[in-house]
Amino acid sequence: MGVKETVKALSVIGIGEIYITGKVKVGGNVKSYPNKRQVLRALFDSYKDCTKCDLHKSRRQVVFGDGNPDSPVVFVGEAPGEEEDIQGKPFVGRAGRYLNEQLKRIGMPRETVYITNVNKCRPPGNRKPNYIEMQACLPYLRKELSIINPKVICCLGATAAEGILGKKIQITKMRGQLFPYPYNPSVKVFLTFHPAFILRNLNAEGEFIEDLIKLKEIVKGGL
Numbered sequence: 307m308g309v310k311e312t313v314k315a316l317s318v319i320g321i322g323e324i325y326i327t328g329k330v331k332v333g334g335n336v337k338s339y340p341n342k343r344q345v346l347r348a349l350f351d352s353y354k355d356c357t358k359c360d361l362h363k364s365r366r367q368v369v370f371g372d373g374n375p376d377s378p379v380v381f382v383g384e385a386p387g388e389e390e391d392i393q394g395k396p397f398v399g400r401a402g403r404y405l406n407e408q409l410k411r412i413g414m415p416r417e418t419v420y421i422t423n424v425n426k427c428r429p430p431g432n433r434k435p436n437y438i439e440m441q442a443c444l445p446y447l448r449k450e451l452s453i454i455n456p457k458v459i460c461c462l463g464a465t466a467a468e469g470i471l472g473k474k475i476q477i478t479k480m481r482g483q484l485f486p487y488p489y490n491p492s493v494k495v496f497l498t499f500h501p502a503f504i505l506r507n508l509n510a511e512g513e514f515i516e517d518l519i520k521l522k523e524i525v526k527g528g529l
């Protein structure tokens with residue numbers, strides 16, 4: 307499929323603008339940047355002052371994704387917490403440090419992967435983002451994912467999975483499984499627990515590590 311046809315096909319599913327690296331431009335819809343980091347920076351600049359949902363009222367700052375933009379796997383959580391809101395980076399609080407430990411333990415260190423959230427602003431009191439807030443923010447995540455174009459999107463917890471897959475998720479039953487990404491079926495979506503859940507339920511730690519090891523095998527092409 308050529309660039310024009312791709313832009314037309316994406317517009318049918320609601321993606322009116324795509325970002326690609328290189329020097330290709332079609333009309334006003336495709337922007338050209340020399341590398342993914344710069345494309346991501348341009349995307350972030352486009353919504354760092356966003357007020358599309360009520361979460362902007364209590365945030366300190368918008369928290370964009372972080373990590374290796376060439377990673378074959380992108381981890382997606384639900385929203386920033388207090389520490390993330392202060393530092394402006396995703397997964398830097400207690401749950402993030404725990405995730406880092408487990409990623410290091412399985413030989414997939416954090417600096418080699420990319421991590422982001424469905425919602426880019428902290429919900430007050432660390433509550434879950436609601437449906438309206440998620441729908442307002444999901445277009446940013448979809449653009450972020452289209453730029454990185456990973457092999458696998460790993461959803462951390464049911465809220466992130468519901469945002470990405472657009473359906474009700476029972477994480478205890480659906481964890482460890484692969485699903486097609488609705489906006490690009492060649493990208494797979496893998497589900498596991500949120501690390502904050504594991505910190506509250508250490509009896510599920512073994513399943514979480516089992517999932518991460520399976521994810522690593524999928525990324526390597528072994529499964």
Ligand code: SF4
Nearest residue numbers: 356359362427442443
């Ligand atoms: S959560 Fe997303 S949609 Fe809502 S204000 Fe923040 S950036 Fe905008």
